[in-house]
Amino acid sequence: MRRILIVGGGYAGFYTAWKLEKKLRRGEAEVTLVDPRPYLTYQPFLPEVVAGSVEARHAAVSLRRHLRRTRIVAGMVTAIDHGHRVVTVRPAEGESFELGYDVVVVTAGAVTRKFPVPGIAEQAIGLKHVEEAVAIRDRLLTAFDRAATLPPGPRRQRLLTVTFVGGGFSGVEGFGELLSLATALLARYPELSRDELRFHLVEASGRILPEVTDRPGRWVVRSLERRGARVHLNTRVTSAVGGHVVLSSGEEFDSELIVWTAGNGANPVTGRHTDLPVDQRGLIVVRPDLRVGTEAAPVPDAWAAGDDAAVPDLASPVPGARTVPNAQHAYRQGKLLARNIIATLRGRPTKPYVHHSLGAIATLGLGRGIFQYRRIVVTGLPAWLMHRGYHVLAVPSWERKVRVLAVWLTAALFGRDILSLASVQHPREAFVTGGEPVRAES
Incomplete structure (x- = not known):
């Protein structure tokens, strides 16, 4: 069986794995997803979590509950060596290890962009x-x-x-x-x-x-x-x-x-720790069908989508435009990516990503x-x-x-x-102090 490795369990990664589970034939391929968190965060609900209008757990979707035929690896991918078809994974416990694959899907998402402002x-x-x-x-x-x-x-x-x-x-x-x-x-x-x-x-x-x-x-x-x-x-x-x-x-x-x-800023994994082609912003270069590379030089067995990929926006009238990093695109790109991987496995042509904004x-x-x-x-x-x-x-x-x-x-x-429930951030405080009052920090 072909080994498909998905790096990141956000929108694009989750939907890629979800659709692969539904479309793959038995014995056709095995799917592994690596992410440090055991859930997908539905980010559009975060403002309502802030306001108490949505329960925190309801803004997260369990990977293990919904990806029942996908192997879930709890860890962070710190490097992608596509030349040797391996990634380096740093788990929450234990030493880093290498994980091999035949096909890689990079959907690691973006990180919060920070500036060197004192304090x-x-x-x-x-x-x-x-x-x-x-x-x-x-x-x-x-x-x-x-x-x-x-x-x-x-x-x-x-x-x-x-x-x-x-x-x-x-x-x-x-x-x-x-x-x-x-x-x-x-x-x-x-x-x-x-x-x-x-x-x-x-x-x-x-x-x-x-x-x-x-x-x-x-x-x-x-x-x-x-x-x-x-x-x-x-x-x-x-x-x-x-x-x-x-x-x-x-x-x-x-x-x-x-x-x-x-x-958002480029994910350090895609920006600095991979041999896959990236642009000046640290985003992975992909073709319209989400295969890594360019029309003239595609990279075999490598795909990317979501916030860490520079996906051409074929629906835009502006030449060279890229899709904006949002949930609307990542969700649809993940589903198309799964269909294109299956088409490639079965020798059929792939389809380009085209989505007109809603x-x-x-x-x-x-x-x-x-x-x-x-x-x-x-x-x-x-x-x-x-x-x-x-x-x-x-x-x-x-x-x-x-x-x-x-x-x-x-x-x-x-x-x-x-x-x-701010006290849950310090769950041992009452036990350690034995009921003695603790003055709040200024």
């Missing part, structure tokens, strides 16, 4: 994984509890100040949902006032949400500012040492919670959203309902769809759960 590495948290979304929510809830016991002043103001860096979809959706949660929490905290909330969204360019046109983008800025937020365009964070945020505009303030969503849609908080398809723009409650409807249909497996719907219906009846 960011020590103070900020990303919004790319379920654990980060849960931590952001718990930190806000804990900050409210702590602020409610303090008199008005600098320390209380710091606890009620939130800063998001990056105005793309992830940043704007997370920012809008957390602002919605914070505003709703005020009803439960009579000690705090709306004027004490400080929400800052910092974007280095002159606009947010680059996937929509200028006019809808400006509407989103106005909508956030009407809700009390500050949107800083053409502005960079120059320092965040000790939680003291300094902006390039000269403004300074203390912020208890700093969330970094300033885009539009851009974003949630901006409970009951608020924006949708754009070409010149059609929908805002407010209808867009928010469209966002929920689209994503509950898109999340993999009926089991997850039902669970998410159940949480939404429960929240509609009883409201959002505002319980903080």
